[in-house]
Amino acid sequence: MVATLEQEITDLQEAAAKQGDVVRSLKAQAKDGKADKADVEAAIQKLQELKVELEGKQKEYEKATGKVSSQSKEAFRAALTNLLERRLFYVPSYKIYGSVAGFYDYGPPGCAIKNNLTQAWRQHFVLEENMLEVECPAVTPEIVLKASGHVDRFTDFMVTDLKTGDPYRADHLVEGHLEALLEDTKAPLAADEKREVKDLLAGVGEMDGAALGALITRFGIKAPDTKNDLSAPFPFNLMFKTSIGPKGDMVGYLRPETAQGIFVNFRDLLYYNGNKLPFAAAQIGNSYRNEISPRAGLLRVREFTQAEIEHFVNPDDKSHPKFVNVKDLQPLLYSRELQMGEEKRPKPMALGEAVSRGIIANETLAYFIGRTWLLFGKLGVNLNRMRFRQHLQHEMAHYAEDCWDAEVETSYGWVECAGLADRSAYDLRAHTAMSKTELTAYEKFPEPREVEVTT
Incomplete structure (x- = not known):
């Protein structure tokens, strides 16, 4: 029965796609006076009937199997992509020359939506949290990315x-x-x-x-x-390699992430902040990755916009003064324990409880998980289809204390939309060693302390 339903769904999808082409053709002819209005209306009526029949078969399939058919997902994606490209939300770049995989141009409505998203992010994080915003170049000298590990390991x-x-x-x-x-x-x-x-x-x-x-x-x-x-x-x-200057003797790369520009400016940002911790720096800009096989439309491309925050804290005090504002939020958390258990599904949990039980490493990380969850809700994401998945031990970078990915369930499955990690001081130590420039902060105690030093 299920196999028959799948075939019927496929046949109806093909029929609906063909009828959609017929409708578009008749509408174009009608504008030139080459088709009757009655013919257009009849074609539209037939398309609507096919869509109703298709929807019925899809619901029948979902009832029989408990899941959405793969054909239904693919048809939805194809229809949506077609609509977005026709309405110029985005189109493949350099289309008149055959396009290059992994590059897209945003049209007027696409630019408007993207600008709204970045402005919402800036308002939610940079302005409300009083962060220090920077803008750094995309072309990065090799030595910077050698220090960060990207040259050897990206x-x-x-x-x-x-x-x-x-x-x-x-x-x-x-x-x-x-x-x-x-x-x-x-x-x-x-x-x-x-x-x-x-x-x-x-x-x-x-x-x-x-x-x-x-x-x-x-x-x-x-x-x-x-x-x-x-x-x-x-x-x-995955990095795009280039040369800097007319001699071509300085190797550079297009940055694979926006974070390194923040790290190398740590000393100046700390001074700007009155040499006080904690503070956060933020940057919105394009990053570049020479993907092997770009796919899934805008989900995996070779040039994309990142909005990134680096929050610097005293490693001995990772509490957050505003954690009380988010401690009762209950996002879906997919901890290591749940991933390795039998059920394998996320569960809602108060962030305060997650910190007290040691599921989330510290208050600062949990605070930004909560703030990210609130932002996604503001942007219209269905929070019942959003989860924070904790990296398993074998996924963790050797320097990381704790890592969580904000994932949204789509027709492609669960897609990572943001990463939240306690990276310890790895990047600052790496750039200190390579540049021979001290990237450290000092804590001023309210009263003198006596420390006995033995040799």
Whole structure:
């Protein structure tokens, strides 16, 4: 029955798409006097009937399976993308030259929406929290990104089609294959197999090349376009390399994130703030990543806008004076414990409780989780489809104290929209060592303290 419903949904989607083309064609002809108004209205009526029938089949499918059909998601995405491009919200860049994957131009309504979003972010964080806003260049000398670790470690694992040489991002291929296994109604997995696949899926993003290669071999994953065999995964640096100056002897990169501009200005920002902690610096600007296989429309592109905050605190005191304002908020938290348990679903929890139980590392991190949750609500995100997922231990960077991703459930699944992390003082230490410039703050005690020093 389910397979029949899926086929009926596919057929109706194709019929509705074709009828939509008919309606658009007749409307264009009617403007030139080449089609009757009655013909246009009849075509619209037929399209509406197809949509009603399609919606009924989709609801029938959801009732039978308890989930939305993959065809329904794909059709929704295709229809929405078509509408947004036709109305000039955004279009592929350089379209008259065939476009380049991963680059998009925003049209008038797209620019208006984006400006509203960035202004809302600036009002919510920069102005309300009295942050120090900076604007730094996108072109970054190599030494800066060498210090931060990006030159050596900012990589994704790539595989290539052994016959055509076409590149693919290894973790995306593995994720897609595992998701297809979970959604396959014709050959459903046993309960223990389903649990294993879900566990593998949860950790794909942090696997190394060897682990990804093992899964590609185990599941017989092929190149999606040709079904040819794939190479072993190998690292690919995601930064755009360039040269600075007419001699071309200074290597630079387009910045992969906006954070490093804030870190290298720490000393001046601290002085501007009266040499007092805590303080926060913020920046909105474009970042650049040479993605292996851009996909999912605007979700994974090669140039994008980031809005970033670095909040500097005394490492011995990570309390927050305004935490009381958010401690009773109950966002959906997907802690490590819940991810590794049987149920594998987020649960609402008061932020105050999460801090007291040690689920969130400290008040400052929890405060910004709460503020981020409030902002997403203001922007119209359905908070029942938003969660904060804690990084598993193997996902954590070696210097990180705690990391959470703000994720929103979309037709593509759960999509990371923001990252919140206690990075300790890793970046400041790294730039201090490389630049030989002291990036530290000193605490002034209200009264002198005597300390006995022994040698």
